[in-house]
Amino acid sequence: MSGQVIFIDDEAAIRQAVQQWLELSGFQVRTFSRAREALAALDRDFPGVLISDVRMPDLDGLGLLEQLVALDADLPVIMVTGHGDVPMAVQALRQGAYDFIEKPFTPERLLDSVRRAMDKRRLVCENRQLREQFARKGRIESQLLGVSRAMVNLRRQVLELAGTDVNVLIRGETGSGKEQVARCLHDFSPRAGGPFVALNCAAIPETIFESELFGHESGAFTGAHGKRIGRIEHAAGGTLFLDEIESMPLAQQVKLLRVLQEKTLERLGSNRSIEVDLRVISAAKPDLLEEVRGGRFREDLLYRLNVAELHIPPLRERREDIPLLFEHFASQAAQRHGRAAPPMTPGELTQLLAHDWPGNVRELINAAERHALGLSAPATASRGGHSLAEQMEAFEAQCLHNALQQCKGNIAEVMTQLQLPRRTLNEKMQRHGLSRSDYLPAGSTET
The missing domain is CATH 3.40.50.300 (P-loop containing nucleotide triphosphate hydrolases)
Structure with a gap:
């Protein structure tokens, strides 16, 4: 299907003809004889185009347009007018209509307008979907x-x-x-x-x-x-x-x-x-x-x-997450108790990365709270021990994450801050599964 079209006209013969023209061109068409019936079938996520006659009983085209603009100002509305209704159609364009077609019109004229309107609608819906996905992605990153x-x-x-x-x-x-x-x-x-x-x-x-x-x-x-x-x-x-x-x-x-x-x-x-x-x-x-x-x-x-x-x-299988999680939970605990979280020393960070965390995140939260209150070291000694290489890998991943976050995904700034050439930075980001797009500000696009 090429898209969905709603067509409103109080004359049955015109509804039938327009439906036939559009369906032959691959569109999915619903027709209505009254504007209020069409309104009941619409919502803000309607993925198509609406075509309406201007002069109709009960609710005319301009009244319908006003309600459609309130529902979704980006919905393309094509107005169909009689010869004497052109001034009214111009007024409709000022109020937000996408186009107007004067009766009698050819199938080619109608199809040209519908296709252009459909391209616009498709772009609007895709952009909305991308923004919603980006917003959802940002929200879930603050929860997981x-x-x-x-x-x-x-x-x-x-x-x-x-x-x-x-x-x-x-x-x-x-x-x-x-x-x-x-x-x-x-x-x-x-x-x-x-x-x-x-x-x-x-x-x-x-x-x-x-x-x-x-x-x-x-x-x-x-x-x-x-x-x-x-x-x-x-x-x-x-x-x-x-x-x-x-x-x-x-x-x-x-x-x-x-x-x-x-x-x-x-x-x-x-x-x-x-x-x-x-x-x-x-x-x-x-x-x-x-x-x-x-x-x-x-x-x-x-x-x-x-x-x-x-x-x-388990936490022991994603050690690069430990510093970020510990800092987050320690900050939360400090706020609850009305005090500033003490900074972590290099020795404490080493302990965090070396510990096996059998109680996983729940144990880490407890350690972070004790750290925020200054009660003890953040973690006990490692049960099994981990190589220096493993601990350095986790620490490197955290440093890259912090830099990307501070620079909001600006690779040039990250290169300067970490004093790394572009190729080395790319290789390290790829190895740790870090993507620049995850750090871009909301609404930004990759270039």
């Missing part, structure tokens, strides 16, 4: 911090999956940030306006798990004084995050599977089915296939939950 190639890939995967409605399984060690990734999947999705409901399956006693997840009616069991809305029902229209899903009792796994299959649930003590529209994001530490083989997890539920999978690398 890191300059390592692993984190760059994770942010890309999150943004790609956020736009879908598939269920996602997140794998990662304790403290690696699984809930933060789940929140990003929600925040950058079409469900962002709905609730984000988190439940740690390991923290709920098995005796109350069903009530917590599905809710209950008054009197459903001893102590059930009044109706309770469960976590699944509360998440309707949004996202349900089930952390440590491997800890869910098998009996509740069966009931969750039914909810996912039928998109309905029944509260404990009720026979009434309640429709639920939700996306489920789950997180697990162990390999759930191993849990299935051990009879601890249902295979059919796993396939429902694991439509897509995200892996969060």
Whole structure:
């Protein structure tokens, strides 16, 4: 298809002829006899062109144009006029119309105007999409911090999956940030306006798990004084995050599977089915296939939950992120406590890079807070030890990131600051997975 066109005219014969001309040229056409009907079918993201007669009952072309400009000033509107309506058409151009065509017109005249308008609309929509992608990219970089190639890939995967409605399984060690990734999947999705409901399956006693997840009616069991809305029902229209899903009792796994299959649930003590529209994001530490083989997890539920999978690398596998994360969390902690974060010494930085961080980001946050309060050294000694080369690589990546950030992606300034020739800088950036475009100011384009 060459694009979408909406055509409005109160004469059926003209609507039919124009629709036929445009469809033969590859356009997707919808026709309306009244302007208000067309308005109801439009939104700001309409990827096409609108053509309207000027003189129509109820709402005329100028009135329609006024409402369209308010909806989207960049929407191309072509006005069709009678011989005596040319002054009115000129007025429409002043009000924001793209073009006007005088009756009677040839198919060639109409098609020429529509094609030019469609090219303009396509460019506007592409630019909007690029700006939105850039804005989303900037926002997610402030939520999932890191300059390592692993984190760059994770942010890309999150943004790609956020736009879908598939269920996602997140794998990662304790403290690696699984809930933060789940929140990003929600925040950058079409469900962002709905609730984000988190439940740690390991923290709920098995005796109350069903009530917590599905809710209950008054009197459903001893102590059930009044109706309770469960976590699944509360998440309707949004996202349900089930952390440590491997800890869910098998009996509740069966009931969750039914909810996912039928998109309905029944509260404990009720026979009434309640429709639920939700996306489920789950997180697990162990390999759930191993849990299935051990009879601890249902295979059919796993396939429902694991439509897509995200892996969060442990901190020890992305050491170049450690200085940035530590500085960020120490600064946050210092602000909370109303004091300035003490600067890091070279020795402290060496300790940070050498430590294995078994508790991952959660452990790093604790160390950063203690550092901000001046309570202790930022990290304990390394458990396994890392070579000088590994520590230098991580430190080099952080230096490159800092310079690119300070210079806002200006390569000439980075070369001067780090005293590196262009070829060497390019090789180092490529080795560490750093891209100049990630540091350009919002709205900038690469040259």
